[in-house]
Amino acid sequence: MAAFVPYTYFQCPCSDSSTLAQSSGSNSPSSAHPDPDDGGIDDDSDRAFDPRAPRSNYSLYPLEYLLYCEDCHQIRCPRCVAEEIVTYYCPNCLFEVPSSNLKSEGNRCTRSCFQCPICIGPLAVTSIETKPDPNLLAAPDSASHSGPYALTCSYCNWTSTEVGIKFEKPNSIHAQLAKLRNGGTSRLTAKERKERRKDPAYTSQRAAAGSERESSDWQEDLDLETQFANLKLFYQSQLADPNSADHGLSSLGDLGFSSPSSLSRIMSIYTGGSLHDKKAKSRVGAMREALESDEGLQLADLDESAAISRLRQEGYDGTASTEQLLEQPPNLGEEHLHGRARFTAELRPIPYLLRTKRSKRCPVCRHIISKPEAKMQTTRFRIRLVAGSYIPSIAIRPLSLSGAGGSFSSSSTTTVPGAPLEPLKPAHFLLTFKNPIFETVKVTLGTPARTPGRFASKVTVLCPVFEIGANTDVWDEALKDSSGSDRDGRRRRGKGDEGGGGGSGGGGLTNQIEVGKIWERGRNWVSIVVEVMPASLHLREDEGDLPLREEEDVLEIPMFVRVEWEADVGGDEVGSAAHGRDSKEAREKRELAYWCVLGLGKIRRS
Amino acid sequence: MAQSPGAPLPHRSVANIRSTPGGAGHHHQTGGPSTPLRPIPSNFGSPSGLRADDEIIIVEFGTRKLQVGFSGDPAPRGCVWFNPDQQRRVGDFRKWQRTDHQDQEWKSAAAWGLWGRDHELWQADVRAVDLGLVGDKIERTLREAFTKYMLIDSRPRRMVCVLPSGLPIPHLSAALDTIFSRFQPPTISLLSSPLAVAVGAGVRSALVVDLGWSETVVTSVYEYREVGSRRSVRGGRMLVERTHDTLSKHLPEREKETGNDAADGPRQYFLSFEECNDIATRLVWCKPRTDPSAAAQPSSEGLPTVHEQDEAESQYPSAPRETGTIRIPLKSCQSPLTLELPFDALAEPCESAFFESQYLHSSFDDHELPLHLLVYRSLLQLPLDVRAICMSRIIFTGGCSSVLGLRKRIFDEVAHLVRERGWDPVHGVKVDQLRANPKLKRKGARQANDGPTGVSSSSFSQPGGSEGEDGVWHDAANTVPEVDPVEEQLKRGADKRPRVQGELRAIESLGAWSGASLATHLKAPAIAAVDREIWLQHGAAGASRASDVDHKTQRQSLGPGGLMRGSAAGSAWTLGIWGVN
Known part of the structure; x- marks a missing residue:
């Protein structure tokens, strides 16, 4: 079994309202196994996002898939962008196909x-x-x-x-x-077919074949394309002039008299309401059905x-x-x-199916948020506003405790990355939030105390509110630090850290975990500790518990992340941090809030 | 007749008046005055308003797949099947790293009652379905189809949805909600798939036998209107389940030992759905109709069919029939193995899923009629003339129609039923006695003739089939009707070629998608057109009853005219046959 790799998924806020509103209804999907804890529909207000619900699979994305609109200050997922096609190309020969060819020659x-x-x-x-022959390969063709x-x-x-x-x-x-x-x-192509029809030899042969078998029985086997073409031709001819042979209406075709609607209207004028219902059958004549293979009718060969x-x-x-x-x-x-x-x-x-290069626009403000280079050979983008450079990324790492702390003397099984979690034994994970923007951001986390689903694990975020420093130039920090005291110690344990508003660093030299304290802090990143108590996956099959579903043994935490920061008013570029800091203009508070799902590890099956 | 070029406008306004609800002549739509209820030809209106600027997208919804393409194309550009891999999170590439462990994952899903359910878009049981999830599935599938096969951007385009006519309103509403909110088409027109199938076959009337996934639906279409529909749960899903049963019957015993015997689920599965589905599409075939004498024996299930049918005699030398064995590699059972089973065993699933000829006809419930009986009863309930037309235009469509030999088998069984019973809804021992008794026969026939039903064993069918009737009957049918000069005149413009009727005949259709493509390309009015703004305002509740609005919207006449007529005017709109009636 492959080792488990912790993962993070982000939910695009575009699906927020719909997901929460609709899935909270009584018609919970496929929940053949009604959850007794979940019975309250009335507590909609603080309903936690359930990463296990079938619908959440459609709204969760890895950070790399998300884009960001700088004007709306919103995350944009593949579901909420408007796309425009830049180039069509064949992935095999890399030939660019003009869009006019696409219509005529297919995809x-x-x-x-x-x-x-x-x-x-x-x-x-x-x-x-x-x-x-391998020897001949070198030889030119x-x-x-x-x-x-x-x-x-x-x-x-x-x-x-x-x-x-x-x-x-x-x-x-x-x-x-x-x-x-x-x-x-x-x-035969359609053209050849048409020519063959004119050929007298073919007609006689066909007549012979027709007389040989029953005349109505004979048919030409059409392939799908020809049948479609024949049918289309037939319908068009029927719609165009249903009775050009009898009446002189065909000459008025340009005025539209030959269409069945006007014909029947005229007929109704002449016949009035005097016709009985029986006569209504004659309307069928306005357009008949296809009768032979030239008109697209194909008798089924059932044998x-x-x-x-x-x-x-x-x-x-x-x-x-x-x-x-x-x-x-x-x-x-x-x-x-x-x-x-x-x-x-x-x-x-x-x-080969053709592929496309697409540029993406924000559907609200119509600004382009991703635009690839039009040339096939380049993989560069002219514009690409990925969400990863606007919202903090989250990295997960199991925290090894050396057993010094009294209450945390768990066996060190969790230290091996990817190893299964022991049920009912607390485990610790280090979440590292990295700030990509040039402003100091304040992060507020919220998780339900127990994960939703059949197997509720207990979750405690030890430090749910903290600040992350701005993503300033690396050299800035280096210069600052060299003038300061001990850079190493600060980086590793956040010792003597005064910058953060959310609390000063972890307590001293021991590996003690303290509530409300940041574990570690760096220039633009902060690590905090999450304590989980994995649930037991024990199933009471005698009580009718259904077996584990796929992925149900993975401990997933829904986490609501709220990021607040101050930026220049109307500043398109959040990146112009230096400018914003220098000029003490009016600054605007911005916030972004979204659900995340953290996959921490697999719980050992009992 | 002479018309000045400026005349179209008055005509148009007349048509508009007629189209308003409560217009003259709506209550008897077959009468003379309602004759002109046809769409305005496009050259009457302003051309620019009616002509589509861009191509129209046609989406056909099935239970297991979605087909999309542009109108005017002979075949859909792309066909996307629903499957569990597609329902994973974005960026979850698990399906590319198959391990042995994952081959067993289906078992837990099966225990949750999901065996094959995650390959379906929706279930007919609306009570248990999460409509938001249905919407999500539709959205993701459509997006994949648009990106991968259609190669289109996300500019709004008009769409035509081809839907089964029995689709529940919640499903329809979920589908429309999703498409309107995520893809922003200005309008969506709805077209029912049996009609589209009929259009795709080039006929105006047909008996469409849709051998679908969750059920088989037999719809009678007469003059582009659905006049009757019957359904049976015997569909593809049942076939796959029966395939599983057949295969597991041949599995060695050790494979059937499961760890959890206590599981009191409705069914136990030993093989994965994917594998059974694969085998059902690849190998399952259908036996030709056996001799009536052999079929009469109740235990014909297990017997090797020795009697050959006449048509198949040359194709089936009896020698290979004995030797034919098929080796099937199976992976999803506990240990991979190669199953060897007789070729004839692979016809069993088809037999038991669709026919079950070992049981009496009377032992079936209405929802599980065997297919031949279903087709026969659908024909039987039709009015006389409609039946005559429909029976010679039987169209088999749907996924299960590709089961080898199934179409012929159904056709033969129906033909046999017709030969045996005629078109008499009453059958049984006493009826047979009545027929056998020459004294009673004439009296009985006369009674039926005078009776109010009037659909008794009439003789428009082939002469050979009505060998039991006497001369009176033939006279009634063959009487030359009085010559009506008015009708003669009208008929002159009509086609003079006789329509094939009264004999059983199967014809091919291009399929619902292609039929819809044709209809849309020819600018036929859709059965119902929904405007985006109005839908987002009112939803399905805003639809008027189909009967209140306008018979024109229900009409499927293939006249030229705007596809979206009616809804654009902001007038009452309808969901057509899907609406609440």
């Missing part, structure tokens, strides 16, 4: 970039004739590369010849593939016995897995497979 790369349908590895175009080409996967050795697809040219594979069916038979016997022969290995089918793009070139291909021989190479 996939139309060059020669394909993924393996078996293992989604990238496919390479290789010549079938030349054997992949000379005349030997002439024969038919195939797509091969270098990871799982799948080649497109397995599904009977070969290409004549090594380039523009996408266009060639669109005309090929699995098994190598070619597929699937061939596929069944094939399934019997090929067995499990011959069929495609659910994941493989998911990766398949909708295959418009095939007839109805009732949705999807089934056998691995029916899988096709997957053209």
